[in-house]
Amino acid sequence: MQRRLCATILLLEMVVLGLTTPVLVSVNHVATSTALGIGLGLAGACLVVSALLRFRWAYVLGWAIQVAALALGLEVGAMVVLGIVFLALWATACLLGAKIERERAAWEAAAARQEEPR
DSSP: OHHHHHHHHHHHHHHHHHHHHHHHHHTSOOOHHHHIIIIIHHHHHHHHHHHTTTSTHHHHHHHHHHHHHHHGGGTSTHHHHHHHHHHHHHHHHHHHHHHHHHHHHHHHHHHHHHHSOO
């Protein structure tokens, strides 16, 4: 469950980060190549990391993406708010997903004990 929740957050964040590219170019007058590298680079990182969440180390990369999204707020002011929102969603997905997995494992273990013949 944790993997699904975190992957969903990263895929939603991919769309938002990809859409920062035209904002960087038109509103903040960042060079097109730099804006493409930042916006599409972070969007691509979200896509790749969402596919790698089967590995525990990929969650660390997910946290790094959240930090990068917050740092993007230095260039695009609205990204501070969106970065905080996605950071909160990411933390919730990680923590709540892990809790759901622990409770499901405990429930399955209890069900298996009840089914054992006596």
